[in-house]
Amino acid sequence: MKNSAFLFVLIVGLILSFTGCEKYLEIPVEAGLTEDDIFSTYKNFQGFQDQLPVMMKDYTRGGARRVHSLGGECVAYAGFSVTKANLGLYARAGGGLMDAHSIFFPHNEGSSHEGANFGLYSHMWKAVRIANICIEKVNEGAPVEATPEQRNWLKGQALFYRAFWHYEFVRIWGTIPYVDTLIANGSEYDYMERHWSYEKNGKTYNDCQAVFEHIIDDMEEAATLLPSVWPDPIINWGRPTRLAALGYVAKALQNSASPLFNEYSTGVADYDDELLSRCVVACETVIEEAKSIIGRQPPGMPQVNADGLTNFEDYQRIFVLADGGIQPGTPEVLWKKPTDAFGAVTVRQTAGRAYGDFNLTNQDGAQGNCQYADKFEMADGTRYRPEYDQDATRRWKGRDPRFYKVFYVHGDTVGTKVVNQAWRVRAKEFNCFIVRKYFADGVNNPDYEGNGYATPYLRLADIYLSYAEAAYELSNDYNAVPAGGTMSAADALNIVRSRAGMPDVATTLGTIGDYDYLIPASEEDAYAGNVDPFRVLYRNERAVELAYEGQYWYDIRRWKIAHYKDGTPIQILKFDLVGGNADVSNPIDDENVVRIKAPDSGNFVFKEPHYWMPFLDEDVFFAESWEQNPGW
Numbered sequence: 001m002k003n004s005a006f007l008f009v010l011i012v013g014l015i016l017s018f019t020g021c022e023k024y025l026e027i028p029v030e031a032g033l034t035e036d037d038i039f040s041t042y043k044n045f046q047g048f049q050d051q052l053p054v055m056m057k058d059y060t061r062g063g064a065r066r067v068h069s070l071g072g073e074c075v076a077y078a079g080f081s082v083t084k085a086n087l088g089l090y091a092r093a094g095g096g097l098m099d100a101h102s103i104f105f106p107h108n109e110g111s112s113h114e115g116a117n118f119g120l121y122s123h124m125w126k127a128v129r130i131a132n133i134c135i136e137k138v139n140e141g142a143p144v145e146a147t148p149e150q151r152n153w154l155k156g157q158a159l160f161y162r163a164f165w166h167y168e169f170v171r172i173w174g175t176i177p178y179v180d181t182l183i184a185n186g187s188e189y190d191y192m193e194r195h196w197s198y199e200k201n202g203k204t205y206n207d208c209q210a211v212f213e214h215i216i217d218d219m220e221e222a223a224t225l226l227p228s229v230w231p232d233p234i235i236n237w238g239r240p241t242r243l244a245a246l247g248y249v250a251k252a253l254q255n256s257a258s259p260l261f262n263e264y265s266t267g268v269a270d271y272d273d274e275l276l277s278r279c280v281v282a283c284e285t286v287i288e289e290a291k292s293i294i295g296r297q298p299p300g301m302p303q304v305n306a307d308g309l310t311n312f313e314d315y316q317r318i319f320v321l322a323d324g325g326i327q328p329g330t331p332e333v334l335w336k337k338p339t340d341a342f343g344a345v346t347v348r349q350t351a352g353r354a355y356g357d358f359n360l361t362n363q364d365g366a367q368g369n370c371q372y373a374d375k376f377e378m379a380d381g382t383r384y385r386p387e388y389d390q391d392a393t394r395r396w397k398g399r400d401p402r403f404y405k406v407f408y409v410h411g412d413t414v415g416t417k418v419v420n421q422a423w424r425v426r427a428k429e430f431n432c433f434i435v436r437k438y439f440a441d442g443v444n445n446p447d448y449e450g451n452g453y454a455t456p457y458l459r460l461a462d463i464y465l466s467y468a469e470a471a472y473e474l475s476n477d478y479n480a481v482p483a484g485g486t487m488s489a490a491d492a493l494n495i496v497r498s499r500a501g502m503p504d505v506a507t508t509l510g511t512i513g514d515y516d517y518l519i520p521a522s523e524e525d526a527y528a529g530n531v532d533p534f535r536v537l538y539r540n541e542r543a544v545e546l547a548y549e550g551q552y553w554y555d556i557r558r559w560k561i562a563h564y565k566d567g568t569p570i571q572i573l574k575f576d577l578v579g580g581n582a583d584v585s586n587p588i589d590d591e592n593v594v595r596i597k598a599p600d601s602g603n604f605v606f607k608e609p610h611y612w613m614p615f616l617d618e619d620v621f622f623a624e625s626w627e628q629n630p631g632w
Contacts, residue, residue: 039142042150049134049154052161053238055123056337057103059455059550060354060438067354067365068103071553072565072604073372073543075430075572082366085553086570088605091614091632098614104172120168121616125179127165132182134158156225160240160248163218166211167248171255171554174264174612174629175207178214193625203274209265212256219245219252228289229296237298237327238338243289247334247458250282254466257473258558260611269560276470281484283467290331290460297331304331308460309499315405320453322440328454335458347439347448355435355548360414362445368407368433368548370571370595375543376403379501381508389573389593402500406547408434415442423574430598432572435548461496461545468492468538478505478534493538496545509533557611566606570598607631 038044059068067074070085077083079095081102089096097104098121105119137143138155146154162180169176175195198210205213223245230236255261257275262268290308297303302314310318310330321328321342329336345352348362356365374384377400388394396409408414410421423431438453471482472489479488490505497504539559543552556562575593597603609631620628 039137040145041143042146042154045134045137045143045146045154049130049157049161051130052127052157053338055127056164057120058337058339059103059457060453060548061337061339061341061352061455065354066103068550069366069548069552070097071556071562072568072570072606073368073548073552074366074435075369075432075570075598076366077364080366086604087602088607088610090610092616098616104613120172121613124165124169128162128179129182131158131162131165132180135162136182152225153227156222156245157240159218159222160226160245163215163222163245163248164240167215167252170208170211170215171558172613173615175211178211180214180218194623194627195625205265207265208261209256209272209275212252212261215252216249219248223249228293234298238329238336240335243286243293244335244458246282246286246289247460247463250279250286250463250466251458253279253282254470255554255558257470259560260558263560271473273474276474277483279470280467280474280482283463283470284485286334286463287460287467290334290463294331302330305499307464307495307499308332309464309495312401312499312501315402315500316437316440318456318459319438320440320443320451322443322451328452329456332460333456333458334460334463336454336456339452339454342452343449346452347443348445353438355438357408357419357434359420360408360417360434360439360444366435367430368435369598370432370573371568372543372547372552373403373407373433375540375547376400376406377502377508377540377544380511381503382511386595389595395593400500400502400544402544402547406435406437408436414439415444415447417444421573421575423576430572431574432598437548455549457550461499462542462551464492464496465538465542465545468541472534472538476532489534489538493541496541500545505534505537508537560611562606562611563608565604568604570602570604571595572598 038048065080067076067080067082069082072086074082075086081097084090084095084097084102090098092098096102099105103119104121135155135158138151138158143151143154166176166178177194177196195207196210197207198205198213200213222240223242226240226242226245228242230239230241253275256265257272257279259269259271262270262272262275266272287308291306294304294306294308302310302317304310308331310332314330317328318330318332319328327338341352347353353361353363354365355367356363357367358364370386370389374386377383378394379398379400384394384399408419410419412419419434421431421434438455440451440453443451467485467487468478468489471480471485471487471492472478474482477488478490478493481488494504497508502508539555542555546552553562556565572595573593574596609629612629614629614632615626617628620626
């Protein structure tokens with residue numbers, strides 16, 4: 001079944017052989033194909049369009065140096081994108097994130113590893129151009145040998161990808177033109193001003209919010225053209241669906257309404273109520289759509305509960321696969337990059353895995369730091385306190401059940417290996433929290449056959465949490481049901497928490513009380529002296545539920561609180577077993593547990609300019625209207 005899944009990904013190799021880099025449709029004579037051939041049949045047209053999912057970047061694939069945990073939640077060695085972000089090295093100068101070895105640019109242009117040649121920045125305009133070619137061809141009546149339904153599917157996918165790439169770009173670099181027409185010679189910059197406005201339903205949207213409105217328009221049209229469930233779901237599983245398009249409508253509205261983007265577009269660093277109200281309705285639509293197709297997933301894929309969420313016993317299947325099935329993922333995953341890489345490349349090779357522990361994976365990778373691990377509550381809903389580091393009965397025991405899905409801890413058995421985090425044993429590595437989210441149970445360096453993984457771009461749990469945020473920020477009443485919705489913010493949060501067996505909102509808020517440990521001192525100013533317990537709770541819930549899925553950096557930026565973390569020490573955990581014994585037979589009998597600053601990372605750096613990634617100098621110089629982002 002694994003070999004038949006994502007047949008469309010394998011077709012791309014043929015299509016790329018007659019698709020050039022400049023015009024994206026240059027056909028060598030030896031291919032024996034013409035442009036008319038490519039767009040004459042549904043299969044050929046789909047093959048050409050299937051370059052687009054290959055260009056996407058999985059946030060945790062493509063190299064151990066390229067993980068997208070950029071918000072201070074990880075530690076790693078020098079040269080990793082994690083470390084560059086922790087040190088505030090964003091620009092190309094000095095080998096920052098805009099240089100090689102990051103999620104934004106290719107790791108190695110000559111690499112044959114799946115996805116290694118694609119980056120968010122480096123392939124944005126190429127991807128948009130291909131999508132626009134496809135839309136134009138469908139509008140002209142191609143493919144002739146296709147049904148109206150098939151033409152709808154082709155156009156729906158192209159609209160989806162065009163919107164998706166703009167969505168990724170605007171969240172990182174700020175306002176950009178929305179390229180929805182073919183541009184001669186691929187000159188994406190020279191015919192439009194970077195700053196612009198968009199009139200819609202009697203309201204004027206500016207800059208970032210104008211871009212998000214165009215994204216919403218494309219995604220809404222795509223939703224009318226795409227199927228809820230693809231025919232032959234084994235081969236087609238992973239293509240954009242109506243549900244995925246609706247999901248991005250909700251996420252575009254959430255981002256557009258958030259303080260960072262609202263300030264950029266209107267000068268007001270607070271939520272926009274009109275956009276929040278629309279976000280509530282959009283999230284409600286996604287949730288109802290997800291419930292309506294329960295039970296229609298491909299054979300062998302885990303079932304979901306009545307809320308459309310994966311049952312907790314199958315939680316790891318959201319991210320990993322180890323039994324030769326269809327793909328990593330469950331119906332809860334609304335959108336992800338498809339993968340056809342399994343086995344050694346996902347575990348043993350640095351080109352394939354971003355998180356890891358040398359003893360488990362035969363490579364070093366990024367690992368979670370103490371501050372982020374502390375976000376995981378105790379199982380009774382109380383907050384973890386740093387002093388619990390000294391308490392072996394609390395440090396790794398009695399935590400939120402998701403803690404054990406996200407991290408390996410000292411003494412865990414992983415197949416034929418045992419996790420040993422004693423400092424003297426792991427002197428080569430950071431002594432910190434090993435991220436296990438993308439490991440199937442028992443998978444390690446020698447035992448990896450059939451294992452695969454993929455990072456969800458968007459899943460239904462995120463939509464519930466987005467609903468909770470929008471509903472609460474509209475009224476500051478977590479028990480109020482907003483217009484267009486059917487549940488309160490607390491209801492939505494409880495659905496996600498209850499899946500993991502965590503106490504409900506009322507119980508948890510009743511245990512908080514002491515704000516001194518609830519909010520790190522460096523972040524207190526983010527609440528302007530008004531620590532709002534439910535806001536803290538829903539934001540913390542996002543950090544826990546969506547841990548290491550490439551979401552945290554985007555969240556702390558759109559909330560405009562990332563700069564309050566500036567100067568926060570990045571901490572790791574150092575301890576030795578009693579007597580320096582490396583035996584792990586008694587894993588909780590350890591002593592001298594202390595937090596120390598990560599030796600190669602120091603303090604987390606986030607200044608005002610870091611809210612927007614810098615453009616490359618050649619792009620800024622290319623067009624007079626394309627000014628550099630502030631501070632760069």
